Amino acid sequence: MNRRRVTVVAAAVGVIAGATGLGVLAMPAGAGPAPVLPDVSAEALVESVLNAKPAAFGGSVAVNNDLGIPVIAGVPQLSDGASTLRMWTDGEGKLRAQLPGGDSERTFVDDGETAWLWDSAEQTVTKMPHGSFEERKPELKPGEQQAAPADPVTLSRQVVAAVQEYSDVTVDGTARVANRPVYELVLTPKPTEKTVLREVRVAVDSELRVPLRVAVLTNGTDAPAVQVGFSELNVGPQDASLFSFTPPAGAKVSEPESHEPTAEDKAAAEKAITEANPQVIGEGWDTVLAARVPQDALTFLAEGQQGEQRGNGRWQEEGEGREVDVQGLLRQLGKPLSGAWGSGTLITTRVGGVLIADDGRVAVGAVPEQVLVDAIGQVK
Template identity: 30%
Template sequence: MAPQQRSTWIPAVAVLVIVGVIALGGGLSANAQTDLPDRTPEEVLELAARHHDTSFSGTVEASFALGLPQLPTQQGPEQGGPEGSAAVGAVPDGLAEVFSLFSGTHEARVFVDGSDRVRVQVFDGTDERNVVRNGREIWAYDSTENRATRVSLPEGTDGDGPGHGMARGGIGDMAPERLAEKALAGLDPTTEVTVGEDTRVAGRDAYTLRLDPRTPDTLVEDVTLAVDAATGAPLSVRVRAVGQEDPAISVEYTSYSTETPDAGLFEFTPPAGAEVERVRPDGGMRPDVHRSGPQDAGGHPAGADAVLGSGWDAVAVIPAEKVPEGLTDSPLLDQYAMDSAAGRVLSTPLATVLLADDGRVLAGPVPLERLLEVASFG
């Protein structure tokens, strides 16, 4: 099978983990042995490529060992935070929540009926986050803030139209197929693809597909996927960092059914008293808030203006004027960032981020030396 068009999913993950949003990854669970007909890497890739959203549901377990700090959710003792938390109190809006979501282990339930009916529920104790798409209507709800956001898509919008990322991105990426799609879209000669031992995930027979970088200038050791032998659906994905035995990012289905979910699961009504905001499909906020309350200052992190290099050692560069306001001024950096010759550095096992002295932000699944090399070319 000819290599598909390159995707910048790896440097994107590097940027978004630190700046505020990430495309989740996944983990492989070889919970039983099975014996499937032999397939070549190309045949397993073709099997996965033929998989499209049909109807299925399942429970997903996501585990993260990215070394992200535990951030306070309050803004210091004067706003009800714990005594002594003022030193890291000025945390950018939403960052503490993001770091919490992408640390430790989380569980989600996923329901899909075709390309325009999707529901993802992420549970953390009694807290729940929901993203629901039902035709042209998309809802996102966070029980911790009792806030719901609604998007109405234009007529004629297909499954990948504007606003669909709200249902499949963010917590919607809490499903192995989303990261697998991005990983497989970026295959090229810098990646060695092999088929490992057959396995079973969520009670289903699966092929094991392993992607190994062919460059030493990356923090990624390998990416391993379990591909459903019957449907081609990715059932799990695991991302290992260089020098680590256990995965840094791991997501897998612990249960999986190909039965059509109940139609009522895609109906959503905000709870009584919830703050409801309407958002245009292009991301613009409308002023018609149903209940008075603080504006959601989240805003979307600026996208990279350029991706330098290709494959596993690519580096995303955000120019100074597009860096989210307040990111570089946060006292959080004083506690967690390290100094370098060109600026301050944040690192995880899979990503390094350089907040350069000239205001730029550079990030990638690469060692610091690679970022300093790119930064020196201005």
């Protein structure tokens, strides 16, 4: 009889052990004690980040999105939740990134000469030889390259000075990210700033001086609204075979046509920009981007989105000439608002808001409602 009792006790211990195991598995992995690192000033830290040489590494990036973007049925968007990205780089321009999604995967491989994008769900490969896309970028924003000083030390001073005008930059101790010791660089808006953001935390690797985690925290909550950070990081040379890609047999390989922007394209873009009249209102953290979107562009956007959704949903019918109720779509997302400036719809997320007036004026910023309303009143 005694033996039976021993067995029952052992079995009970087994049940408890199993249940504890479940609890341990469900718990997020602890970060461990904060490492002891030599003190560093915020300026020196930023400077070393800007000076850092790209290193070879492979790892997983966890993205935790809690932006609170309103959900609208059937329209694809940045959904809240966690996702993981796996990436490898040899530090010399070759890159591989894999984005697992459910039971499919997208793989991006840049072998130094050609960039490949593989989509397992569609069995397609997009081939982008280098040089077909880069040339177009500088033309859109001329002068930006020249404006940047070549000297990283000067650049970092400028960056820190610019940031310090509106925020407090501090090094808030150390932590561990992906099991590597990091410095926590914290940007806090000055109390006079009218923003919904509380602080931005950047975890900088103590050795590589590479940002390993960026978290945006908002007023009122402890959990970050967005956090992007490495959950696993292996520094060192990576397997060279990771940076080559051979399109699998049976996959459709497409090469997007690369064409120089024609004079018509440029004229159209200029016209659109002039019409939109984008302007920046406010400065620092309360910067609000405002513009005037032509009504037909808004309709076009909504149609494009719906058309894309049709395509995803395998409804082959063409959606041309459909009437799209843009305002109705917007009202599903946000709340109606009106005032001396007019009336419109306010869409709020945890990191800011968008105010879209019925006449096409738009104001976007990481600011509370009142600042957006003030800004949209200034749009001509």
